[in-house]
Amino acid sequence: MRFDEIDVRILGLLQENGRMTNVELADRVGLTAPPCLRRVRALEQEGAIKGYHAALDPAALGYNLTVFAMVSLKSQAESDLRAFEQLVAEIPEVRECHMLNGEIDFILKIVASDLQSFQTILTTRLTTAPNVEHVKTSLTIRTAKALPGVPVPDHKG
Structure with a gap:
């Protein structure tokens, strides 16, 4: 465009x-x-504007925990990749899912109300999913920057 x-x-x-x-x-x-x-x-x-939304405060809705999960799959066949993407699409707490190159196949951004609810998602939905080899997680301590969208060249007006 x-x-x-x-x-x-x-x-x-x-x-x-x-x-x-x-x-x-x-x-x-x-x-x-x-x-x-x-x-x-x-x-x-043209698809340059994909939609409009309200930026919500996770804590105001009870999501006090943000976790990044690095997922490695046993198979990277296209059908297996799509099956995993479909699985995470059905988990509302998974807010982002990015396929990566290298040792880690996917990184997920997950929100949860507390450690126990995250643990439940991890043990009942992710680690037990077909084709998941292992999941490594990191809990967010603090967020220093979280800007929506992408940089737009100087648009002052």
Whole structure:
């Protein structure tokens, strides 16, 4: 996808505040509302904007623990990789799943209310899953940076 300067500014501003009104967005990028809305719709249709969501505080919802789990599989055949991805897609506490190269096949970001609930997920859903060779886990002590999205080139406006 190719973006002009206005598209980049729109993307940056909406990533910072997805609830910004179209009128405010148009004003910030130097357009009137109708062409701004057309650009936003085009960016959505092209897949540059994948969706809008509220950033929730995990602790406010009782998720006081974040764990990263490094999973190694016995087989890396495509069907086995897809089966594992389907399995973790069905575990709501698994918030991210990334396939890696190297010794570890997947890294998972898991939230849990406490150590006991994480232990239950680990022992009943992950370590017992077909094709899982081993799981190494690291509990998060503190988060120094957690930015959503991706860096957008200078979009000040």
